[in-house]
Amino acid sequence: MATARTPDLVSDKLRDHLARLYPGRRVIEIEPLAPDSGATASSTAKAAGYGLPMRVKLAGDQGSTLDLVWRTASPNEFGHDRRADRAGGAILAFDDFARIPNHIEAIDVGAVRANGELVSLRDTGEHYLITTYAPGTIYADDLRRIATAGAGELDVARVDALAQYLGRLHTPKTDPVAYRRAVRDLIGHGEGIYGIVDGYPEDTPAAPRDRLRDLEARCAEWRWRLRDREARLTRTHGDFHPFNVVFRDGVDFTLLDASRGTCGEPADDVTAMIVNYLLFALDVDGAWARGLARLWHRFWLGYLEERSDPELFDVAPPWFAWRALVVCNPRFYPRMSERARDTLLGFAEDMLDAGQMDPRYVDELFH
DSSP states (O other): OOOOOOOTTSOHHHHHHHHHHSTTOEEEEEEEOOTTTTOOSSTTOOOOOSBOOEEEEEEOTTSOEEEEEEOOBOOOTTTOOSHHHHHHHHHHHHHHHTTSTTOOOOOOOEEEOTTSOEEEOTTOOSOOOOOOOOOSEEHHHHHHHHHHHOOOHHHHHHHHHHHHHHHHHOOBOOOHHHHHHHHHHHHHSTTSHHHHHHTSOTTOTTOOHHHHHHHHHHHHHTHHHHTTOGGGOEEOOSOOSGGGEEEOSTTOEEEOOOOGGGEEOHHHHHHHHHHHHHHHHHTSTTHIIIIIHHHHHHHHHHHHHHSOOTTHHHHHHHHHHHHHHHHHSTTTOTTOOHHHHHHHHHHHHHHHHHTSOOGGGGGGGGO
């Protein structure tokens, strides 16, 4: 009988877990599997894979053996840099393997606790998340009120608080992989430009297929302008818009739904918020002059006073275009008028063509 050879990364918890899965069997050997263990030193030898597979041999009381493979994923720059990516990949493999004829069988899928214990997910469905509750009102309610009744001093104080918070949040990080991923996700992710465009109904007023295709192509051209600006990487919220900000009394607020790994391009957070000052003004006559214009300009100035960013206007156009495509999609705002959609998409197109975001230009939209 072979002697068990257990690397440091495999704990006794794996043995315990397999004993529960296969009562009466015990682990007798554990062997690492290289990405291309049978390859010779040639140009076709595979040097790296997406995981850390281990061959595990179990023996039964009657002398029979069972070979299994235990896999954990390793982080890399191919879309597996976040723990959520690796968890998603494992769950997808568990679901997919059973659908393909003549495929290896997926026995179990799970997570490893901090103490090394293995927790099975094989009998589960959708995942869940439990959070604390944030009392108050969403900032979107403020913007609706301002559009019809005008902005007061509290509204100015709140936009200052948001801009200053964001400037403080955007502290530098060093991770070229994370920045390039943020740019790649901007263009190609299901929640990014390609995915949002695919979600437009065919008969969307002011957003015919040709226009969306052209907008998408313009944004894709920006990928190579942005991808090597790794020094711009900061901590980010990832979805900093008025429906994710809950105000209590005064300027005290709580944020909801941080996403996208909480690091990326700071222009993402800035444009996610400022596009909404336009959104809430376009379909209400006089809303821009009543206060939303003041808040638009105040946010830009407040942010740049808190955090100097000379390149912000140079990189902002595709991020703004993404957010404009989101709010113009009828799946999110079905009551948006054709005129408002045309105006907002047109502004995004102009900024992409100009190669720079100019916050002053927006006032011309309301003349």
